[in-house]
Amino acid sequence: MSALLELDGVSRSFGGVKAVNDVSFTLKEGEIVALIGPNGAGKTTLVNLITGVHTPEAGKVLFQGENVTRQKPFQAARRGLARTFQIVQPFPRMTVLENVAASALFAGSHDGMGDAYDNARRELEFVGLAHVADTPAASLTLPNRKRLELAKSLAMQPKVLLLDEVNAGLNATEIDGALDLIRRIAARGVSILIIEHLMKVVLSVSQRVLVLHHGQLIAEGPPQEMVRDRQVIEAYLGPKFAERFQMEGAHV
Numbered sequence: 001m002s003a004l005l006e007l008d009g010v011s012r013s014f015g016g017v018k019a020v021n022d023v024s025f026t027l028k029e030g031e032i033v034a035l036i037g038p039n040g041a042g043k044t045t046l047v048n049l050i051t052g053v054h055t056p057e058a059g060k061v062l063f064q065g066e067n068v069t070r071q072k073p074f075q076a077a078r079r080g081l082a083r084t085f086q087i088v089q090p091f092p093r094m095t096v097l098e099n100v101a102a103s104a105l106f107a108g109s110h111d112g113m114g115d116a117y118d119n120a121r122r123e124l125e126f127v128g129l130a131h132v133a134d135t136p137a138a139s140l141t142l143p144n145r146k147r148l149e150l151a152k153s154l155a156m157q158p159k160v161l162l163l164d165e166v167n168a169g170l171n172a173t174e175i176d177g178a179l180d181l182i183r184r185i186a187a188r189g190v191s192i193l194i195i196e197h198l199m200k201v202v203l204s205v206s207q208r209v210l211v212l213h214h215g216q217l218i219a220e221g222p223p224q225e226m227v228r229d230r231q232v233i234e235a236y237l238g239p240k241f242a243e244r245f246q247m248e249g250a251h252v
């Protein structure tokens with residue numbers, strides 16, 4: 001598998017806070033990689049650096065071998081680097097269908113309005129929202145708003161999809177549905193970087209895990225190893241709790 005996305009020593013500070021500090025990793029074609037870390041670790045900032053919302057102060061972002069470090073968000077979308085947002089904010093008065101078509105047009109991935117709408121219908125069918133296509137986005141439940149967020153990013157015909165906590169706030173059944181959808185997206189050949197707090201999700205969909213703490217990548221490896229890694233447990237629980245946790249032989 002060749003590297004589709006590559007970060008090389010990427011850093012970004014806000015005031016005195018090093019939100020992302022010298023981060024390097026690759027995402028290969030067809031991979032699902034989880035990005036985990038405690039609150040404030042820098043996960044969303046990293047997605048913003050990859051998609052041109054923020055510009056790195058140091059380091060490079062390469063997409064398909066091309067240096068895209070200084071790209072704008074619309075250019076990222078056009079290249080096939082799509083993302084979802086942690087706080088989903090569809091245009092509330094537009095219909096579900098119009099929201100998805102607008103994303104397709106933003107990414108320039110379609111040949112005119114008719115084509116964008118046809119594709120939007122297909123993506124709504126794919127995520128299971130065809131039955132609410134003509135209702136205003138504001139009327140959707142939270143799980144459906146999350147599905148709309150996925151449909152919007154799929155309408156950009158992405159090669160890489162960056163998912164920012166798409167399962168937050170969902171119940172167990174809804175999470176199972178979301179996991180099924182994530183697997184079906186990967187089966188379309190889309191590489192996925194998923195920011196996730198739920199270990200069940202990390203363990204069941206990712207092939208590799210990156211652990212971010214205070215802006216730095218502190219560990220990287222297979223999911224089963226990462227959830228038992230001393231450094232990772234300490235980052236989440238603090239050294240005292242981590243010691244007790246491991247002494248008691250707890251299983252994550």
Ligand SMILES: Nc1ncnc2c1ncn2[C@@H]1O[C@H](COP(=O)(O)OP(=O)(O)OP(=O)(O)O)[C@@H](O)[C@H]1O
Pocket residue numbers: 014015017018019037038039040041042043044045046
């Ligand atoms: N635009 C900004 N201006 C100032 N500080 C910022 C900005 N964006 C992020 N930060 C700071 O950078 C650090 C990393 O934040 P970030 O949101 O990337 O973390 P996160 O890992 O995504 O957290 P969470 O899991 O809570 O979403 C935090 O200290 C945050 O307050």
